[in-house]
Amino acid sequence: MTATETAILDIALAGIGKIARDQHIPAIAADPGLGLAATVSRSGGIEGVENHATMEALLAARPDIAAVSLCMPPQVRFEAAAAALRAGRHVMLEKPPGATVTEVLRLRDLAASQGVTLFATWHSRQAAGVATAKSFLAGKAIRRVRIDWKEDVRHWHPGQDWIWEPGGLGVFDPGINALSILTEILPAPVHVTAAELTFPENRAQPIAADLRFAGADGLVVEAEFDWRQTGPQTWDILAETDVGSLRLSDGGARLAIDGTAQEVAGSGEYPGLYRRFAGLIAAGQSDVDVAPLLHVADAFLTGRRNLTEPFHD
């Protein structure tokens, strides 16, 4: 970390699991404007950083820390976020922003009444190809969108039991990344018209999902999410318009238009999120878009459930 004369934004990080270690801690460390001032973790934090067992303990001990980033599982995020907002802290939420849509709307209202920033992040929207894809689609007639989001759950979520529990979203945990890109790049909203959710017999959350959406002027979006893909992994979005097509691949990191790879620049998803968080705080703004989570809730609400063979980690 570079020491500078300008003010450093102190951040406390709550929930020290895989995503914190893989993404949040390196992103904070790489940003000269940010400092990791403390962690919140019941099971111990990281070496050399002050740790508190609970959010309440952190808030009481460190009134000087203005911003808190939460990456514990969504099922337990609301209480911690609400406590931080009530204590006047700015809050950043890992995706999905909560276990329910309504709790996120309550947090948004609480942040507004407290005059602090709430940032419900969607890290895939920071992928290198997304902004250019959005510009390409603006003003065009989009005929069809096809999403394939297929990965190996054993590789990406080893032993993460919370993801299979109610509120853990199952295959929608990665799938919501695709939906966060979709809702970012489309010029107008779509809604779920059909959903098939496939649950392992021994699990509370789906391991696969097929979705269909309808949009304006006959647009149809089809999405296939599957957690059983071994070998090469697939995170692709294809959009066909009246004047050409685009393909986002590698989760949005690569973009091709009419088959030609485009130059895209990006400094990484999580560095981008933290830069935006700091910018929102400086501007006194919030960014809380529940659309991706609402699509998942709609899919659960209206979807047909199928059972498949048990899943063992």
Added chain:
Amino acid sequence: MTATETAILDIALAGIGKIARDQHIPAIAADPGLGLAATVSRSGGIEGVENHATMEALLAARPDIAAVSLCMPPQVRFEAAAAALRAGRHVMLEKPPGATVTEVLRLRDLAASQGVTLFATWHSRQAAGVATAKSFLAGKAIRRVRIDWKEDVRHWHPGQDWIWEPGGLGVFDPGINALSILTEILPAPVHVTAAELTFPENRAQPIAADLRFAGADGLVVEAEFDWRQTGPQTWDILAETDVGSLRLSDGGARLAIDGTAQEVAGSGEYPGLYRRFAGLIAAGQSDVDVAPLLHVADAFLTGRRNLTEPFHD
């Protein structure tokens, strides 16, 4: 129907099933300001009223009909509602307003862009005791709310297969009436923190649901919905505050405060809805509150699913 010299608001009614015959047609007939000008039904309308097989046919044949009321099943309501709004007609939606939350938000935006009225109705909010209950709770510290909504599905929904299909909501079809009252009378929002949904082995929708919500200042709401209750039916909401308790019973028709029955006046739920629809049109306003449907979506999203014995009509 009384003939008057003042302008009659012509209404077309789409979806001529049980709720249309039991509630909508009598309510329109009883209101001297309204006239049932046409129906839309594939299976035939009602005697003496012009019928069209599709919404498109109605809209083409009768540009003079300014308002359309939709009471077909929610799974097929979006397309009809969107067509009517695009044709510049005012639209009233039976509850639930759609099969997904997002489609209702899209209709709300479409109505706004077309400059017409959209009224997503919640008939239970028109029950006689609701307004007084809301006034009683305003400004009080509410400690606990208990909802029991238990009825016999065979009596209330005989042979209605759509209610068991994806998007049909199952026991949430009546339960959402309780949630529409809850969200009307509480001074601040709550969110689902736990849900247990019980599905018959042979059905896609739940026959029972236990919900728990959290609100501000420690408020807990518990709700029990069950479609297997024979004998006396139960539609009760009990709220305990720091200065007394209230009980809404008979689905909101009766109200007691601290055990004493209150005088409540009401002209009936559906007559109230149609009066409000006419008032919204006259004022150039819409009324689209998705909160009850969002709570159901949240319950599906975060709920634990249990299986129970098959249900046969």
